[in-house]
Amino acid sequence: MPANLESxxxxxxxxxxxxxxxVEQIITEHTREDDNVFDPFCxxxxxxxxxxxxxxxxxxxxxxxxxxxxxxxxxxxxxHSDYSRWRQGFVLEIDRIFETIAKNIHLxxxxxxxxxxxxxxxxxxxxxxxxxxxxxxxxxxLIAVLAAIADLAHRQDPHFEKVVLISLSASIIAKWPNTLSxxxxxxxxxxxxxxxxxxxxxxxxxxxxxxxxxxxxxxxLYDAYKAVGVSNKLKDYSWVIYPHDARQPSGLMPDExxxxxxxxxxxxxxxxxxxxxxxxxxxxxxxxxEELSSRRSYVGLHSSLDFDAVSWFQSHKAIYEHLPELLxxxxxxxxxxxxxxxxxxxxxxxxxxxxKPGGWAVFIIGSNVIKGERIESHRALANLAxxxxxxxxxxxxxxxxxxxxxxxxxxxxxxGPMKHEYIVRMQKSRLSSG
Ligand SMILES: C[S@@+](CC[C@H](N)C(=O)[O-])C[C@H]1O[C@@H](n2cnc3c(N)ncnc32)[C@H](O)[C@@H]1O
Numbered sequence: 001m002p003a004n005l006e007s008x009x010x011x012x013x014x015x016x017x018x019x020x021x022x023v024e025q026i027i028t029e030h031t032r033e034d035d036n037v038f039d040p041f042c043x044x045x046x047x048x049x050x051x052x053x054x055x056x057x058x059x060x061x062x063x064x065x066x067x068x069x070x071x072x073x074x075x076x077x078x079x080h081s082d083y084s085r086w087r088q089g090f091v092l093e094i095d096r097i098f099e100t101i102a103k104n105i106h107l108x109x110x111x112x113x114x115x116x117x118x119x120x121x122x123x124x125x126x127x128x129x130x131x132x133x134x135x136x137x138x139x140x141x142l143i144a145v146l147a148a149i150a151d152l153a154h155r156q157d158p159h160f161e162k163v164v165l166i167s168l169s170a171s172i173i174a175k176w177p178n179t180l181s182x183x184x185x186x187x188x189x190x191x192x193x194x195x196x197x198x199x200x201x202x203x204x205x206x207x208x209x210x211x212x213x214x215x216x217x218x219x220x221l222y223d224a225y226k227a228v229g230v231s232n233k234l235k236d237y238s239w240v241i242y243p244h245d246a247r248q249p250s251g252l253m254p255d256e257x258x259x260x261x262x263x264x265x266x267x268x269x270x271x272x273x274x275x276x277x278x279x280x281x282x283x284x285x286x287x288x289x290e291e292l293s294s295r296r297s298y299v300g301l302h303s304s305l306d307f308d309a310v311s312w313f314q315s316h317k318a319i320y321e322h323l324p325e326l327l328x329x330x331x332x333x334x335x336x337x338x339x340x341x342x343x344x345x346x347x348x349x350x351x352x353x354x355x356k357p358g359g360w361a362v363f364i365i366g367s368n369v370i371k372g373e374r375i376e377s378h379r380a381l382a383n384l385a386x387x388x389x390x391x392x393x394x395x396x397x398x399x400x401x402x403x404x405x406x407x408x409x410x411x412x413x414x415x416g417p418m419k420h421e422y423i424v425r426m427q428k429s430r431l432s433s434g
Pocket of ligand 1 (some may be wrong): 246
């Protein structure tokens with residue numbers, strides 16, 4: 001077994017992350033060295049890292065920009081000495097930013113901070129994000145600092161640009177009060193606002209601490225990849241496709257090309273990724289989509305108003321029969337459930353398409369509680385897999401240890417912290433194709 005990978009993910013939090021240990025075990029069980037592992041809902045890249053650290057090729061896909069960027073830097077880390085060299089020059093530039101902002105602090109008011117405005121502070125040209133309530137979530141001098149750091153990020157080479165933007169994001173998506181915003185619980189579903197007064201030197205210290213943690217973890221990943229001989233061929237061994245909707249085919253993913261699909265799709269009604277990422281993605285100018293909080297393509301979040309649940313459940317009777325009886329009268333809920341299961345079906349169809357004959361797919365999914373009733377998503381998933389043609393379908397429950405895999409608590413689906421999830425395994429027949 002390679003290095004302890006779990007600790008090397010701890011530079012940026014991500015809701016509902018896999019346990020490294022579990023995915024490593026599944027990957028090593030179902031694949032051999034140099035095989036291809038694909039995660040169509042890769043999130044923060046846990047499966048990709050586990051694949052690379054075990055000398056497998058890794059392809060990730062996600063609809064979310066932050067997920068894509070986070071996964072990408074974990075798949076292309078540099079050595080400790082590369083990061084130290086780069087850091088020396090970068091910190092000098094950071095210091096210049098803070099000096100300029102301190103000198104011009106009297107000019108920085110909300111008047112020149114309307115969303116989408118560009119403004120000059122000394123020789124710093126700053127762009128205010130188009131986020132509608134940017135002034136509500138960030139105080140003026142923090143907007144200036146974050147905009148200046150984002151601008152400095154865009155002047156780095158592509159790897160270091162992402163390193164800076166992800167560290168900036170980690171400084172915002174952090175537990176209050178160690179966060180560079182007024183948002184509490186930002187990594188959960190709905191942030192609450194709470195003001196705090198950070199001095200410029202505290203802001204500098206907080207950001208650099210995050211940056212250093214990013215560099216330490218990334219160089220640790222580099223060492224883990226080096227230990228298995230892939231650190232010098234990461235360009236051939238990994239690839240992250242984003243933003244891409246896993247329900248749709250991607251021309252970049254050939255048919256029958258993958259040995260294992262190892263993934264965890266969103267759970268019904270669970271995590272509002274666009275909302276919890278919006279305060280940090282807004283600083284990634286040039287990377288972020290126009291409509292930052294769009295839910296249009298997120299599984300489990302997009303609108304289901306046009307979804308014809310009656311027809312869908314008619315052709316998926318076995319799934320309907322397993323829905324809790326007490327919920328059947330709630331037409332809106334049934335429509336949203338049908339739409340969610342149909343998203344899983346489409347993701348499974350793409351999984352089937354890209355798997356080599358004989359290849360395995362392993363999905364980890366939770367079964368949450370709605371109005372006191374358990375929705376058995378794992379059972380629906382297994383049923384859909386059977387209809388699509390997978391063999392050897394096996395469902396095993398797994399206890400979620402401690403708060404590592406974090407989910408929101410409350411009315412959006414979970415009846416207290418999640419304690420269980422299910423591992424659903426399936427195999428594409430060796431003979432079949434198409
Ligand atoms: C449970 S998380 C995966 C976490 C991941 N296993 C990890 O360890 O970080 C589900 C992911 O699905 C992504 N997602 C939601 N809808 C998607 C879609 N239509 N296509 C691709 N990814 C999507 C979310 O952005 C989120 O990153």
